[in-house]
Amino acid sequence: MRHDIVIIGGGPAGLAAAISAREAGVEDVLILEREQELGGILNQCIHNGFGLHTFQEELTGPEYAARYIEKAQALGIPAQLGATVIDLAREDGVLTVTCVSRQAGLQCIQAGAVVLCMGCRERPRGALNIPGCRPAGIFSAGTAQRLVNREGYLPGRKVVILGSGDIGLIMARRMTLEGAQVQCVAEIQPYSGGLKRNIVQCLDDYGIPLKLSHTVVDIRGKERVEGVTIAAVDDRMQPIPGTEEDIPCDTLLLSVGLIPENELSRQIGVEISPATNGPRVNESLETSIPGVFACGNVLHVHDLVDYVSEEAEQAGRNAARAVLGQSAETGREIPLSPTGAIRYTVPATLDPARMQETLTVRFRVKETVKSGQIRVLLDGKEVLRRNRPIMAPGEMEQAVLKKEWFTGTEQTLEVWAGPREGGNTNG
Amino acid sequence: MKPYDVVVIGAGVTGAAVARELSRRKGRFVVVERSGDVGEGTSKANSAIVHAGFDALPGTLKAKMNVQGSQVMEDLARELDIPYRRNGALVTCLNPEDLPHLQELYERGLQNGVQGLRLLSGDEARAMEPNLSQRVCGALLAETSAIICPFELTLGLAESAVQNGVEFRFSTAVQGLEKTETGWRVHTSQDVLETRVVVNAAGVAAGELHNAVCDRPIHIVPRKGEYMLLDKTVGDHVSHTIFQLPGKLGKGVLVSPTVHGNLLVGPTALDVEDPEDLAVTAAGLKDLQEKAALAVDRLPLRQVITSFAGMRAHETGDDFVLEETAENFFDAAGIESPGLSSAPAIGAYLADRIAQKLSLPENPDFDPIRHAVPHLAGMSPQERAARIRENPAYGAIVCRCEQISEGEILDAIHAPLGARTLDGVKRRTRAGMGRCQAGFCSPRVMELLARELHTDLLAVRKNGPESRLVVEQIRGEDKP
Amino acid sequence: MAEHELTCIGCPLGCALRVETDDTGAVVRVTGNTCKRGEDYGRREVTCPTRTVTSTVRVAGGKEPVVPVRTRTDIPKDRIFACMEAVRQAHIAAPVSIGDVVLHNVCGTGVDVIASKAVPARE
Incomplete structure (x- = not known):
């Protein structure tokens, strides 16, 4: 099996890249999406604030995704759903994408060009070395978002949020609206990691305190979280003794950063930038492996989906140029x-x-x-x-x-x- | 109802090993376990090392069981279909003044009957392990040292026992033992069991049971050990298990690859009051980082994906207690390191004595072979493709970090001792053990557990009965 | 005369606004904004603050158990929790299309709650 351009990931980056590649003249574009529907993480981002830049109106995540999904479908761009890429390789100049799915089994797909659109994942607790127990009730904010917004379940009633990333701020409001009490958001940095508008409309609107230069120093609870201890940190981000405060809660949400998901990029040997944790790319958004392009959160973590789409359009166009032999020497x-x-x-x-x-x-x-x-x-x-x-x-x-x-x-x-x-x- | 021949208390690696060895004989055997799964105590969080056997003092049960266990472990791992790798160990000496102790350790190993021991200079050791510190001035190489997955060993032994007729009862806490004419009456949180023989393999709780039936008390101290687990991208930072020779700088910590390709650093050692105090401490993590760095350079500590603590059952007599403590009451107590390495030998030793005592006949149907949940990510593309053709659920990836499919998770749930919790699935399949630490897959695994066990998401637990993951359904499907 | 310092939530720029009001509470001047949207926000925020509410509503017979919803436009801020209560009680039958009205004139605000995602019916 061979396709001119294989797009790995059907979220906002993958959709925009596929559309622009098709519009730039490449007929044979295939999207591989691991979930059962296109749209990626936007499907659980039910809040508004997307698309101001692209569509001059304020959309929710699913609405923003739908605009691109409809366009991709109108262009007849095929997408395999439930298809997870497990390997990416380049041998004798040929790119091979290996993926598995329930419907098609294991497939080895040759590609003229590949666009990496795998997005990012949340930094887990382990990476933070937070002391304490390991009970149930510790979730990354995105996991809680999925449970609340897609499954219809509340993960807890009394919540502390560590980290002021946008997903954490959004979930502070979301859980408050569903009846949970959000005790505070603790942020180890002296500034918020999220957008200012989210501080206002997610925290200030509901009287949720944002504690800058604070972190969680202990988690209590044998089976389910029973409380956490937060403390102020000094300018080297070390907890200051004597500032500890115990906060009873049943849930700790983590919104402490996003990491581009570059496992496949590493497999094929793409050079990764230590500053972004994403591929090092040139003006064409092409990685160190010829024919492999990258865009969106797999390249570097964005704050706004509008810019993801814009970047992905460039990547798709550039991949098309490469396939069509239009790239300048x-x-x-x-x-x-x-x-x-x-x-x-x-x-x-x-x-x-x-x-x-x-x-x-x-x-x-x-x-x-x-x-x-x-x-x-x-x-x-x-x-x-x-x-x-x-x-x-x-x-x-x-x-x-x-x-x-x-x-x-x-x-x-x-x-x-x-x-x-x-x-x-x-x- | 016919009484049991043997009630084994505790489904850790020791209890499971005793149970499997008993199942080579005909009889009625049951393992009772207070928690909801096998290996929930000491067995789930330890160094995952099959020690060569040079450490224990010659003549002790620790020395004897360790060397025997280590010798049979590779074959056992094959029978149980679990990963095992003989990666060898280096005991590093960090101070020239301690070199005589290294020599002592070498000689002790020889006395214990350990094969494949060799003393190396610092440079020879560094030639084998380029990331060893310049501080290393000598090392003892133990070629027979190996790594294993402790949970999978426990589960493999337990499922093999089940296949051969042993019964397992979970969430069944022993509350009292009563001597009867023919053996013991075991009072549990669920019911009362009549049995001829009791085996005490209760880990950190073994002292309590022992002391209830015997007036020569033993004293089990819960000793906490903290660990850090590093990402697979740095799993090859060392290839051998790197120990530090206990010396002026304290006992030291080990740095070792795991059979799953991660890097493990630990443990600390702290005697605690509460055997359930599994909290990781800032001081412990700091201690690990400092000590590990003494023997191994450039440790990529930014790649830590999780830290955890385990509880060891330290007996103040410093040796295993393996004996018929009271009539028809057999102890397997004080099983701390090298307990994992010794488990096969302990199982055989106790089962033999019990079989002799009860005159149990051979079980002609005993089948040593057990099949684990298949691990598709470890297969060749051809094999993997064939498996997915057989069962398309193997093509639906649920855990993206470890590439674990829905099919593997369903197998784990429907295995002889099937997973009932998120942690149960994680330990059996590695779903959720990768670098995102279950961020993406846990809602999906929760759904699968609820679906397969015909329950609701509200009933799905992380591990214990109080460890529910969601507390309220805020939007149910509209039921007409 | 009063001065209000606000952060505009109109877009991600988050401009720092200064809104001056007279003794009757009427807005005299908005400064610090970089667009018209910012001025509108500033005026509204000190007189009658409003927000868009987003949530989910249960679905009958759908491929998914819930559908995301939103208020079509902003509603008064003090009506948010009343709106949430109405949303919690609401339900809709699959198939659902984007823009389908889930609740008319929610809590008398004059604003509809609409579906923001399509949910096909279960086969």
Whole structure:
């Protein structure tokens, strides 16, 4: 079996990539989706706030997904559901995707190009080394979200949330609306990991305290959670003795970060960036393995699905170009250097010859920057300067590069963010 | 009702081994277990090592049982269809002043009859294990040391026993023992059992039972050990089990690959009052990190996927108690390390003595072969494809991290001693044991448990009776 | 005269708004917003705050036991819990399409509760 483009994952990234690949002229696109329906995690994100950027209206997760699912179906793009990719390999230049499903058994599918759209997973408790017992009642926020929104069950009645990621904030409100008491949200960082609007409408609206620079230092309960102890942390994030506070609860939700799911990427030998935990990609969103592209949360964790869709459209288009032999010959690769307060950029390199008229570079800052500025320097010469009132690690930033800036001799490309004169860095 | 020939108290690895060995004879045997599954005590959280046998003092039961157990373990693992790997162990010496102790350990091993022992220089050891610390100035190589999955060993022994006619009763706590003319009357939380012989394999509770029937008390101290489990991506950080020679720096902790490809670091050792205190402590984790780093460099501690604590049944006499303590009451008490390694030998030893005492005839139908739940991710693509053709449920992946299918989970639920809880499924199939730690698959596994056991999600438990996972159905399907 | 400092929830930017009201409580001026949506939010938030409510409703005969729902537009903030109570009691028969009205004029707010996902009937 062979397909021109195989898209691994039928969530927002996979759907947008498949649609744009088809629209760019590749007929033979196949989506492999491990769940029983398309849409990915959006199916359990029943809250509103999606699509403002893409559709200029505020949609819920399922509504946002439906727009893309309908479009993919209208284009006749086939999708195998319940199909889990178990292996990805490249031998003699041929990409092989191995997947299993109830309907089709084990299939080895050859692909002209592969787009990685596997999304991300939540960081579990173990990774945090929280001391204490291991009773029932400790859930990642997304697991609780699925139980509440898809199964119709409440995981607990008295809840503490560790971590102020967006899913945790959303679940604070959701469980409150279903009658649970959310005692507090503890965040080890001095700033929230979630969007400001979610602090307002999920916590402030319901009087749920957000305790910054606090963490859980003990979990009690032999079989089911009976309580947790939270404590303030110092600037090295170590608990400060004497600040412990016992909070009785039956549930601890964790919203402590998302990790791109790159098991398959690693299997095929894709180079992974330690800053994003996702593949290192070039301007075409192509990984270190030719013909393998990546987009969405598998590439780097996004805050907004709108940007996932936008990025995935690029990846799908680029995969189509590669399959159709329309990619320009590779000229040179200019590395993008993140400097100042920037932690990473996606993409990590840029080939001006293969770049489209514009290229959106997405990045995150390491720390909160007030009265900030973004600057792009090409061979040390400033080509872009944009003021930003505030930049926070929890919110993705972007800079749009223009092809016209490149004349063919450039060696260095620096993306900088920091306080503009008179501004300050905080945190 | 005909009385039992033997009631074994405790379905840990020792009780299961005794039960399986008993089933080589004809008789009426039952294992009673207070928790809901096999291996819920000491057997579920330990170092997962089949020790070579150089550690125990010559002449002790520990030494004898360990060496015998270690010798039969590979064949046993094959019969029970469970993973076993002879990866060898290195006891590292971190201080030149302690080198004589390494020599002592070597000689002790020889005395105990351990094969494949060799003393190495620090450089020789590092040549075998590049991540060993420069501090390592000598090492004892034990080629016969192996790794195993303790839960699967316990389950394998127990299911083999069931196949050969042994009965298991879970959620059945022993509340009292009464001497009768023909043996014992065992009062449990469920009912009263008449039996000729009782075997006390109650782990940390064994002391209590012993002391109830015997005026020479033993003292079992619950000793807590904390562990950290690291992701499979770093499972090959060391290939041998790396021990530290007890010395000036304390007892040290081990770093070992597991049969499932993870890396295990532990244990701490802390005597505690409450045998159910399985809390992991900040101090314990810190201690592990510091001690492990003494022998092994570049430990990728950012890759920790979970930490846990186990409880060891330490007997203050420091040896196993394996004897007919009172008439027709056999102890298997104080079974701490190397208890896992010794289990097959303990089982055979006690079963032989009981069979002799009760004149039990051979069981001509005894079948040593037991089949585990198939593990599709470990199969070749051809074999896997064939399995899915046979049963399409093997193609529906539920746990994405470990690639465990619905078919494997259903097999685990419907096995002779089937899984009844989320943890039961996890231990039998590894669903939920991967790097997401059940974030994605637990709702799915809960649904499968509810469906297959004809119950409701509200009744599904993580492990014990109070460990429910959801507390209220907020939107039921509309029932007309 | 009063000044209210708010964070706009109109979009992910989360602009810091300053809303000035006169002695009657009427809004005099909104600053700090970067779009019209922000000004609207600022005005509404200090006079009659509103929110969209999202939840789920049980389904009869569907492939899934519940369907996600939303209020078609915002409702007054102080009606959220009343709306939730109505949603908890509600039910709808499969098949359900996106936009199907689950509750008309929920709690007298003039706003419908609508399905936000399709749920096919069980075969």
